[in-house]
Amino acid sequence: MANRPTIKDVAREAGVSPTTVDRALNGRSVVREETMRKIADAAQKVGYHSKGIFLSRLDKPLPELRLGFVLLKKSQQFYSDFATHIxxxxxxxxxxxxxxxxxxxxxxxxxxxxxxxxxxxxxxxALACTAVNDPRLNRVVQDLKDKNVAVVSLLNDFAQGIRKNYIGLNNMKIGRLAGWMITKTVHQPGKLAIFVGGNRWHGHDLREVGYRSFVRESDHGFTVLDTLVNLETRQVTYEATLDLLQRHPDLCGIYIAGGGMEGAIAAVREVHSTPKVALIVNELTAESRAGLIDGYVTMVISTPLKELCKTLIDLMIQSTTEADDGVSGQIFLEPRIVLPESF
Structure with missing residues (x-):
């Protein structure tokens, strides 16, 4: 009996910790299939008395799920990165x-x-989607809900009251954050601009409200110009930014509430040989990083994609395993603030 194989013997043979073997034996948490196979082989080799448990757990089929995702333009680095994190x-x-x-x-x-x-x-x-706000989408999401296919809204909260969850940033606070940064870093009052992706993005509306309200409350003499729509495209943003800089010599700050920041960065570089306009953009990409490093971008507000995607998959799986309680939830993640000194 003294030489009877133990968990430690199995762990040593499998090249894992005794804790991992204990988890695999008692089912306290999920163990990777590859690791379970190593443990089962090791138990077989050392003659461990409970080797059959490992083998039975290995042979037990995992439940299968198919999850669908709708993102925006694949050509944009942020959404390409988003897919990778998913x-x-x-x-x-x-x-x-x-x-x-x-x-x-x-x-x-x-x-x-x-x-x-x-x-x-x-x-x-189950589905997760970044989409605009429109009654046609409300109907589709309701139809899917009736068929027990839950929908999670990403970044922009559409189909409110129908979708299962919203996960993303608190867009009102993000707008106020942009306003705070500009009013704190620009010391000479002047005109400020804001770009939104379109009139159907509820999240952009909230960012605009937050931005304008903070600038107004700061009472530092800044004036926010009429909102510009850039359709989240580089070219439209580039042309509109050039026009702004030409028509408003006292323009001192720009906030890109959605996509298209590349166009704004290119325009301010072209007009000013040295940075003169505070530029707040979203998401850390190669171009926004370069803009931060050389001073043309003041701050990047970045979505924590790794955390978002982990939470998202949890929510989507949960929606398929639990009965719908009729509650539409929302999860706000903390943004990552990236400054020139972050590098």
Missing amino acids: EAAISERNDYRITSDIRFSSSQSPDEFTDLLKTLGRRCD
Whole structure:
């Protein structure tokens, strides 16, 4: 009996910790299939008395899920990175065999979002989507809900009261944060500008409200110009920024509430040989990083994609395993603030 193999012997043979073997034996948490296989082989080799438990758990099939995602333009680095983080979060799950179906909308058309959601809804167990606010999407999300296919809204909270969850940043606070940064770093009052992606982005509306309200409350003599729509495109933002700089010599700050920041960065570089305008943009990319380093970008407000995607996958799996309680929730993540001195 003294030489009877123990958990420590199995762990040593498998090259893992005794704690991992204990988890695999008692089912206290999920152990990767590859690790479980190593433990089962090690238990077989050393003659561990409970080797059958490892083998039975290894042979037990994992429940399968198909999750669908709709993101914006794949050509934009942020959304390409978003897709990568989704796949990474899925690959870390060992309690389900998950297949992902990631689609990209090429425009801001409600019809395109509607078609994508309908297509994915016919084959997926749960969906997550970044989309505009439009009654047509409300109807689609309600139809999906009636078929027990939950929808999570990403970054922009659409289909409120119908979708299962919203996950993203607190957009009102993000706008106020942008206003705070500009009013604190620009010491000579002047004109400020703001770009939104379009009139159907509720999140951009909230950012605009937050931005304007903070600037107004600061009472430092700044004037916010009429809001400009850039359709989240580089070229439109570039041309509009050049026009702003030409028409308003006292322009001292620009906030890009959505996408298209690359155009603004290019325009201020072209007009000013040295940085003269405070520029607040979203998401850390190669271009915004370069802008921070050389001073043309004052601050980047970045979405914590790794945390978002991990939480998102949890929510989507939960929606398929628990009965709908009729509650539409929301999760606000803390943004990552990136400054020139962050590097």
